[in-house]
Amino acid sequence: MxxxxxxxxxxxxxxxxxxxxxxxxxxxxxxxxxxxxxxxxxxxxxxxxxxxxxxxxxxxxxxxxxxxxxxxxxxxxxxxxxxxxxxxxxxxxxxxxxxxxxxxxxxxxxxxxxxxxxxxxxxxxxxxxxxxxxxxxxxxxxxxxxxxxxxxxxxxxxxxxxxxxxxxxxxxxxxxxxxxxxxxxxxxxxxxxxxxxxxxxxxxxxxxxxxxxxxxxxxxxxxxxxxxxxxxxxxxxxxxxxxxxxxxxxxxxxxxxxxxxxxxxxxxxxxxxxxxxxxxxxxxxxxxxxxxxxxxxxxxxxxxxxxxxxxxxxxxxxxxxxxxxxxxxxxxxxxxARSPVEDPPLAAALNAPAAGLQVVFDGVGFAYPSRPTQPVLQGLDVTIEAGQTVALVGPSGAGKTTVFQLLQRFYDVGAGSIRIDGIDLRGARLADLRARIAVVAQEAVIFSGSIADNIRYGRPAASEAEMHLAACAAFVDEFVQRLPEGYATFVGERGTRLSGGQRQRIAIARAMLKNAPLLLLDEATSSLDAESERVVQAALEAAMAGRTTIVIAHRLATVQRADRIIVLDHGRLVDAGTHAQLIERGGLYARLAALQFSV
Structure with a gap:
């Protein structure tokens, strides 16, 4: 059967x-x-x-x-x-x-x-x-x-x-x-x-x-x-x-x-x-x-x-x-089959996507539907003001990636609420919500096609000049100029013709071209060599200006300049503050930092 x-x-x-x-x-x-x-x-x-x-x-x-x-x-x-x-x-x-x-x-x-x-x-x-x-x-x-x-x-x-x-x-x-x-x-x-x-x-x-x-x-x-x-x-x-x-x-x-x-x-x-x-x-x-x-x-x-x-x-x-x-x-x-995540009958209007967004987690609890008895987030209370850069740190399984998935409403929260500019995500149209979010994942997703096609995936209607500007800012232009076909180069299925660092830079350029008010970075520079990381990090910092940015980082050196660092452990908020404050308090963040560099 x-x-x-x-x-x-x-x-x-x-x-x-x-x-x-x-x-x-x-x-x-x-x-x-x-x-x-x-x-x-x-x-x-x-x-x-x-x-x-x-x-x-x-x-x-x-x-x-x-x-x-x-x-x-x-x-x-x-x-x-x-x-x-x-x-x-x-x-x-x-x-x-x-x-x-x-x-x-x-x-x-x-x-x-x-x-x-x-x-x-x-x-x-x-x-x-x-x-x-x-x-x-x-x-x-x-x-x-x-x-x-x-x-x-x-x-x-x-x-x-x-x-x-x-x-x-x-x-x-x-x-x-x-x-x-x-x-x-x-x-x-x-x-x-x-x-x-x-x-x-x-x-x-x-x-x-x-x-x-x-x-x-x-x-x-x-x-x-x-x-x-x-x-x-x-x-x-x-x-x-x-x-x-x-x-x-x-x-x-x-x-x-x-x-x-x-x-x-x-x-x-x-x-x-x-x-x-x-x-x-x-x-x-x-x-x-x-x-x-x-x-x-x-x-x-x-x-x-x-x-x-x-x-x-x-x-x-x-x-x-x-x-x-x-x-x-x-x-x-x-x-x-019906998706449990759907547009509400009466959707609330979100702000224009040009400004940074305020993000509020209010008593958020969540467990994946396939593992309903294993909570991933428990009573999470975090407020991120518009224009702030906030880093999420913590050991594996702390719930950092889950936060990103909930923000994009791939899943609905099990308890509490997430609000953007005062509007519950469950009350906004999915297309409107996701149009205001740009994501750079740890593993860059590249589609079969040309380099230009992959960058324009962030905003298909973008002009040639806008596409090139984003590519230069993400340090893509540096290696594209060495390719015989330039931006028309075919990258192969899942970008197999490119190195890991090149794929990541293209993903960053795609997110920058989208120009969304909320930027989610999941170890965005982890696949880059030291020189490329330095250049791309500078480009990302320029892109963060005027918009809300949430960064997931395991390498704590990349988040020291964040406005605030949120420390998660087993789905709970255990500490928050600047790098200096967290080091001074000597909690989980200080122990993680001690494993990576001398404090």
Missing amino acids: PEVRPGLPTGKPPRLQPLRALLPYVARYRQAVALALLFLLLAAGATLALPYAVKLLVDGGLAVPVGSDLGERLSAIRGQFLRLFGVAVMLGLATAARFYMVSWIGERVTTDLRQAVYAHVLRQSPQFFETLKTGEVLSRLTTDTTVIQHALGSSVSMGLRNLVLLLGGMIMLVTTTPRLMLTVAGIIVLVVLPAVLIGRRVRKLSRASQDRIADTSGLAAEILNAIPVVQSYTQENAEVARFSEANEQAFITSIRRSGTRSALTAFVIIGVFGSLLYGMYGGVQAVLAGEISAGQLSQTALYVMVVAGSVAVLAEVWGDLLRAAGATERLMELLA
């Missing part, structure tokens, strides 16, 4: 029920759907007309008395063949138009669905990704949408067409030999009922197969993002073995699904085809008894082929739709 994903719905709708969730996406293109249905009906009608045209050929052309004039016979046959050719032309054109329209609908709906899921996932809080691997999300965006695209762009159309052919063929057969074909229809019902039960098993296995594929994708994404660590610890063989095991489980589940689906297909085809052959045998007996003509027998034989072929296709389509139902169910789980 598939793994239960925390935070996502676990209900299992019966059979094709999940496909109903696709209707709003299909309904956007009613005209295209109407055209596809029109061409589908024309193609099905032309197919159903072929056996009747053959009947007319046999009875009206070939069955002309032997003594008749040869020219008359050839003329009659020629007319019948022209009629057959006309039906074939209509069938070809209608089939081509139907294929194009349904392919367009399938591609368009899948594109819209992929876009909706991606946009929805991007708006989820980090809590969402605590319970779901990014590799699994990617699997749902790619593998599952491909399954749905195949269903909408091919299987649904083929299913509807063959359903029309099945019903039309059965109607024509009942019209030709009513008593016999009604008996055949009853036999077919007895075949279909067990097929429905087998179909339920196929749907469950389809969902399980998609889950196992997602597991392998999640594992691969995790390892590929940590290749240097894997190779450094020589764990290549171990990771290959781990992936092989997950891959083999996906294969076994997929084969079980394919085996059950194959059994379903064989059961339906043999049962229905046997029933139709029984009807055909009765038709031959009717010709021998003089009850129907040879043309009617030919018509009956062709309709039997049409119905049997339709049943075979419908059996395949049913399996495709069951698999698509599992894929749709997984995508709808993502769309049904």
Whole structure:
């Protein structure tokens, strides 16, 4: 059975029920759907007309008395063949138009669905990704949408067409030999009922197969993002073995699904085809008894082929739709997920982003949702005035990074409140709040693209001159000038073509270009060499002027000139003051300082 994903719905709708969730996406293109249905009906009608045209050929052309004039016979046959050719032309054109329209609908709906899921996932809080691997999300965006695209762009159309052919063929057969074909229809019902039960098993296995594929994708994404660590610890063989095991489980589940689906297909085809052959045998007996003509027998034989072929296709389509139902169910789980951090119904207006902001922590308590019994912050009371530079120091696990996450409202506080210029963060629009904050993390995040693209990520509308100014201030221009393509240089995925210090400088330039009133620095210069650190530190100090800055630092030498130093330990405020005051008091800060330099 598939793994239960925390935070996502676990209900299992019966059979094709999940496909109903696709209707709003299909309904956007009613005209295209109407055209596809029109061409589908024309193609099905032309197919159903072929056996009747053959009947007319046999009875009206070939069955002309032997003594008749040869020219008359050839003329009659020629007319019948022209009629057959006309039906074939209509069938070809209608089939081509139907294929194009349904392919367009399938591609368009899948594109819209992929876009909706991606946009929805991007708006989820980090809590969402605590319970779901990014590799699994990617699997749902790619593998599952491909399954749905195949269903909408091919299987649904083929299913509807063959359903029309099945019903039309059965109607024509009942019209030709009513008593016999009604008996055949009853036999077919007895075949279909067990097929429905087998179909339920196929749907469950389809969902399980998609889950196992997602597991392998999640594992691969995790390892590929940590290749240097894997190779450094020589764990290549171990990771290959781990992936092989997950891959083999996906294969076994997929084969079980394919085996059950194959059994379903064989059961339906043999049962229905046997029933139709029984009807055909009765038709031959009717010709021998003089009850129907040879043309009617030919018509009956062709309709039997049409119905049997339709049943075979419908059996395949049913399996495709069951698999698509599992894929749709997984995508709808993502769309049904709701972030606990959302915009308030009535958002308060924040001040213009040009001035520094006052930040107040009032009795803040917090524990991560994945560890609700382990508080990270407890009763934190801190007031940071506009324009101040405040440093957060303390041992690992003291809650420093959590403060940054709460300020950006990646999570909501569990107790107390955080206010910016007197407004509770929970009462402000997320976009407005985050537009007023610039962050430089300890590990610089660089996107695939050019150096200029990465700097402009802070403010895409910035001019070339503004971008260059920020780059020069962050000491980026120094190494860019040595690159053949300058700021257009492609940096590779996650900036792999750059050194750690170069990536950090680009991240600093990005934050400076954003020009936000609240600057959060998480060991922003930790990856720089001594010379670069000195220059960038000077640039950062210039950027701090006139705005509120909060600095996380483990190297205490970088925070000695802060207006105030906040000392945290186990989520509590244990001391606060200037560097000199804290050293004089001889508390935790003094002990940390003594470990790093002589006081």
